[in-house]
Amino acid sequence: MKAFAQTADSVAWTSKKTEKIRLLAEYLGARPVAEAAMAALFFSGRAFPAWEETTLQVGGALLWRLAAESAKVSDEELSEAYRRYGDLGNAVAEVFGARQKQPAAPEIFLPELAESFRKIAATRGPAAKSQILRPLLARATGNEAKYIIKIMLGDLRIGSKESLVEEAIAKAFEVSAKDVQRANMMLGDIGETLCLAAAHKLEEARLRLFHPIGFMLASPVESAEEAFEAYGAEVRFSVEDKYDGIRAQAHIGGKDGHRVVRIFSRTRDDVTESFPELVQPLASLEGELVLDGEIIAWEQLSDDAGRAMPFAELQKRLGRKQVAEALLTSVPVAYLVFDILYCDGELMIDQPLERRYEILASRLALTRNYEPLVTIDPQGKLAFEPSVTGKNHKTEIIRAPFVQAASPEELEELFLMARERGNEGLMLKDLQSCYTPGRRGRAWLKLKRELATLDVVVTAAEYGHGKRAGVLSDYTFAVRDDQEGNKLLNIGKAYSGLTDVELAELTRWFLEHTIVDEGFRRQVEPRIVLEIAFNNMMKSDRHASGFALRFPRILRIRPDKLPEEIDTLATVREIFARQHGQKSPVP
Ligand code: AMP
Numbered sequence: 001m002k003a004f005a006q007t008a009d010s011v012a013w014t015s016k017k018t019e020k021i022r023l024l025a026e027y028l029g030a031r032p033v034a035e036a037a038m039a040a041l042f043f044s045g046r047a048f049p050a051w052e053e054t055t056l057q058v059g060g061a062l063l064w065r066l067a068a069e070s071a072k073v074s075d076e077e078l079s080e081a082y083r084r085y086g087d088l089g090n091a092v093a094e095v096f097g098a099r100q101k102q103p104a105a106p107e108i109f110l111p112e113l114a115e116s117f118r119k120i121a122a123t124r125g126p127a128a129k130s131q132i133l134r135p136l137l138a139r140a141t142g143n144e145a146k147y148i149i150k151i152m153l154g155d156l157r158i159g160s161k162e163s164l165v166e167e168a169i170a171k172a173f174e175v176s177a178k179d180v181q182r183a184n185m186m187l188g189d190i191g192e193t194l195c196l197a198a199a200h201k202l203e204e205a206r207l208r209l210f211h212p213i214g215f216m217l218a219s220p221v222e223s224a225e226e227a228f229e230a231y232g233a234e235v236r237f238s239v240e241d242k243y244d245g246i247r248a249q250a251h252i253g254g255k256d257g258h259r260v261v262r263i264f265s266r267t268r269d270d271v272t273e274s275f276p277e278l279v280q281p282l283a284s285l286e287g288e289l290v291l292d293g294e295i296i297a298w299e300q301l302s303d304d305a306g307r308a309m310p311f312a313e314l315q316k317r318l319g320r321k322q323v324a325e326a327l328l329t330s331v332p333v334a335y336l337v338f339d340i341l342y343c344d345g346e347l348m349i350d351q352p353l354e355r356r357y358e359i360l361a362s363r364l365a366l367t368r369n370y371e372p373l374v375t376i377d378p379q380g381k382l383a384f385e386p387s388v389t390g391k392n393h394k395t396e397i398i399r400a401p402f403v404q405a406a407s408p409e410e411l412e413e414l415f416l417m418a419r420e421r422g423n424e425g426l427m428l429k430d431l432q433s434c435y436t437p438g439r440r441g442r443a444w445l446k447l448k449r450e451l452a453t454l455d456v457v458v459t460a461a462e463y464g465h466g467k468r469a470g471v472l473s474d475y476t477f478a479v480r481d482d483q484e485g486n487k488l489l490n491i492g493k494a495y496s497g498l499t500d501v502e503l504a505e506l507t508r509w510f511l512e513h514t515i516v517d518e519g520f521r522r523q524v525e526p527r528i529v530l531e532i533a534f535n536n537m538m539k540s541d542r543h544a545s546g547f548a549l550r551f552p553r554i555l556r557i558r559p560d561k562l563p564e565e566i567d568t569l570a571t572v573r574e575i576f577a578r579q580h581g582q583k584s585p586v587p
Pocket of ligand 1: 215217218240241242243244245246247248294338400427446
């Protein structure tokens with residue numbers, strides 16, 4: 001652990017990416033493989049592999065208490081240090097001071113840390129969890145405690161993202177970075193990836209059914225013209241509606257009679273139990289499949305037509321382990337499938353989208369109940385009509401229709417039609433593009449409702465006034481600096497836009513996840529992601545990001561997004577440049 005912490009410190013010190021990679025590679029290459037595998041996981045800011053659902057379930061408040069206790073400092077002293085760094089790990093290192101290892105205490109090695117994390121995850125309640133963590137912190141030096149806490153909070157904040165660790169593995173074991181990235185994508189386990197790289201067996205990595213892989217993401221465009229410009233004249237692209245629901249990856253396998261279906265959300269959580277009505281229709285598809293699509297609340301209009309209900313309806317179904325019968329009837333859902341990633345032992349992601357569409361259509365048609373549903377209407381209208389909802393009047397699984405647009409005007413018309421159908425806007429997809437899991441590229445573009453929105457994370461919450469006294473209703477929020485060690489930089493503050501129920505739930509959450517209690521205001525763990533709309537963006541010294549938003553409004557909470565996925569300072573600069581008619585982003 002000592003060497004791990006020292007390496008992490010060195011990585012934090014340098015801002016050069018190549019130097020960070022070199023330092024990580026040097027460390028990983030020099031350790032026994034099993035230990036290096038654990039380190040790779042921890043350097044990625046994870047206590048457990050990405051594909052696993054295991055979480056520590058330890059809030060910042062508990063870590064805070066234990067750290068203060070272990071360092072024998074008061075809450076105020078820790079608060080003061082926290083304010084200096086804005087990071088609990090760094091604050092803890094400071095209050096631990098020059099504390100050295102007790103000569104009699106055994107050193108902490110990574111396998112012990114890994115095992116302790118497993119035990120913490122397996123126990124329930126803060127008291128039991130403390131019993132495991134307390135003795136560990138008691139033996140840790142300041143530097144070790146710093147990184148134990150950072151790993152537990154899910155971010156080392158030393159500018160070592162998982163992609164950097166992938167590059168370091170490639171360098172350490174002299175294999176191609178692309179192969180490492182690909183193996184990690186399929187396994188969802190950076191430690192296991194390292195073991196394969198060390199053995200020069202990366203080609204053995206296979207996608208495993210029921211282990212979710214990353215989702216392909218889209219880049220925003222603000223107008224139909226911009227979309228055409230972005231693709232250029234050569235690229236043919238498809239146009240789908242952008243459904244306002246939650247992204248879902250369905251894994252289907254097993255033998256007849258024992259078919260297994262698992263549905264994973266964008267955070268790779270298993271959400272199958274929240275959508276029981278999708279299980280049987282998915283199980284009735286033939287073969288082994290991994291599908292990508294969006295689950296939306298669905299209103300059946302007639303036997304063979306329906307439409308999306310607003311996201312607020314779907315929200316009633318989220319976060320529930322058991323869905324009451326009444327809710328199944330009042331908010332039925334449908335799974336709009338738009339991609340296929342795996343099919344009977346074959347990975348599909350390297351096939352061009354055009355081909356994946358064909359395979360998807362044929363796979364859905366394989367089952368008696370489903371017709372081939374692709375409809376490209378020669379008039380260029382997106383048909384969300386009888387043909388796409390299936391013949392058996394069962395609308396749970398729907399193949400998302402797509403069309404093509406020949407001009408910005410046609411695309412604009414499609415956008416308005418999508419909005420009329422109750423959808424958010426359009427998704428545009430390069431027909432020749434491969435599926436790139438976990439990456440946001442320009443192959444998929446999204447054209448949305450608001451001119452500009454930002455996904456941000458809440459860093460502090462304040463009590464409101466009047467009706468909202470006693471409710472933490474005013475939120476300060478941040479974007480991520482993708483260059484400077486992934487630091488969070490505040491960009492604004494907003495209070496309107498959420499329902500009373502949402503505010504009550506968030507208040508409860510913030511109270512439990514407060515890092516610093518300043519009385520009227522609480523600095524909170526940066527976990528809650530919001531989507532913010534605003535009218536304009538200005539340069540300003542008010543916030544650390546150097547920008548401020550005019551009339552920010554909270555559009556909604558994004559439980560489906562991880563804090564790592566929020567927008568970056570680079571995106572903010574781009575929006576600013578666009579809004580102010582500049583060609584290139586401001587420096
Ligand atoms: P955003 O969440 O605004 O970044 O937009 C990307 C999200 O749109 C994806 O993660 C999906 O959940 C959702 N989405 C809705 N319809 C589609 C579609 N047809 N293709 C891809 N993603 C879609």
